[in-house]
Amino acid sequence: MSKNIVIHDYDITRSHRNKVNGHDSFVLWFTGLSGSGKSTIANKVEEELFYKGIHTYALDGDNIRSGINKGLGFTKEDRYENLRRIAEVAKLFVDSGVVTIAAFVSPLISDRDQVKEIVGHEDLIEIYVDTSLEECENRDVKGLYKKARAGEIKNFTGIDAPYEAPKNPHLQISTVDISIEMSVKQIIDYLEETRRI
Ligand SMILES: Nc1ncnc2c1ncn2[C@@H]1O[C@H](COP(=O)(O)OS(=O)(=O)O)[C@@H](OP(=O)(O)O)[C@H]1O
Numbered sequence: 001m002s003k004n005i006v007i008h009d010y011d012i013t014r015s016h017r018n019k020v021n022g023h024d025s026f027v028l029w030f031t032g033l034s035g036s037g038k039s040t041i042a043n044k045v046e047e048e049l050f051y052k053g054i055h056t057y058a059l060d061g062d063n064i065r066s067g068i069n070k071g072l073g074f075t076k077e078d079r080y081e082n083l084r085r086i087a088e089v090a091k092l093f094v095d096s097g098v099v100t101i102a103a104f105v106s107p108l109i110s111d112r113d114q115v116k117e118i119v120g121h122e123d124l125i126e127i128y129v130d131t132s133l134e135e136c137e138n139r140d141v142k143g144l145y146k147k148a149r150a151g152e153i154k155n156f157t158g159i160d161a162p163y164e165a166p167k168n169p170h171l172q173i174s175t176v177d178i179s180i181e182m183s184v185k186q187i188i189d190y191l192e193e194t195r196r197i
């Protein structure tokens with residue numbers, strides 16, 4: 001903290017906002033390869049929560065990499081900074097009382113550990129969208145794997161950049177074995193069972 005910065009405590013806090021909203025606030029953090037299904041599942045989970053009357057907001061590549069993180073690429077250093085800033089934004093959303101949905105490749109354990117440190121371990125639910133590289137490459141939703149294989153994209157996760165799977169995620173979703181609807185149900189059930197919603 002810079003020495004001339006003095007934090008001002010506001011009287012209205014997260015707990016006031018949670019009380020008015022009628023629910024807790026936390027982050028659902030989706031990690032997985034490109035094309036694994038993060039955005040598809042995150043989108044449906046948000047819809048389900050929203051129509052239950054829960055205040056939600058989704059952070060994703062569109063509103064982050066074309067806005068606050070415009071200019072950051074995919075080197076190890078840029079991904080670190082990308083995820084650090086996203087974590088800081090997510091923390092603000094949680095403080096504002098919102099259930100925050102974040103879907104990012106977030107390939108390194110160390111970067112995800114940092115995200116948990118920033119957000120707060122108790123406020124982050126890690127969801128590993130576990131889809132094999134082979135399946136993601138078969139799907140190749142955006143045609144990026146083809147380009148990465150052809151050497152047109154460098155540092156592509158799973159091809160010439162690493163993906164380190166979470167060792168102990170709160171939830172692990174195998175999109176080859178279960179449908180989108182079942183994945184969403186698995187997440188909503190977990191939130192209800194753990195009394196998050
Ligand atoms: N080199 C490389 N590696 C991985 N992904 C790439 C790359 N270049 C572009 N893209 C596209 O950017 C999306 C990943 O951005 P993220 O912000 O989630 O990445 S990271 O968490 O900082 O690693 C990712 O989106 P999703 O497919 O939705 O995961 C890709 O479409």
Ligand SMILES: Nc1ncnc2c1ncn2[C@@H]1O[C@H](COP(=O)(O)OP(=O)(O)O)[C@@H](O)[C@H]1O
Nearest residue numbers: 033034035036037038039040141175178179180
């Ligand atoms: N069970 C499943 N869960 C999620 N996505 C699935 C599943 N089966 C097939 N898909 C498809 O896989 C693709 C995943 O793309 P996307 O959600 O953009 O992935 P990501 O956000 O991880 O890059 C979509 O075209 C989706 O329809």
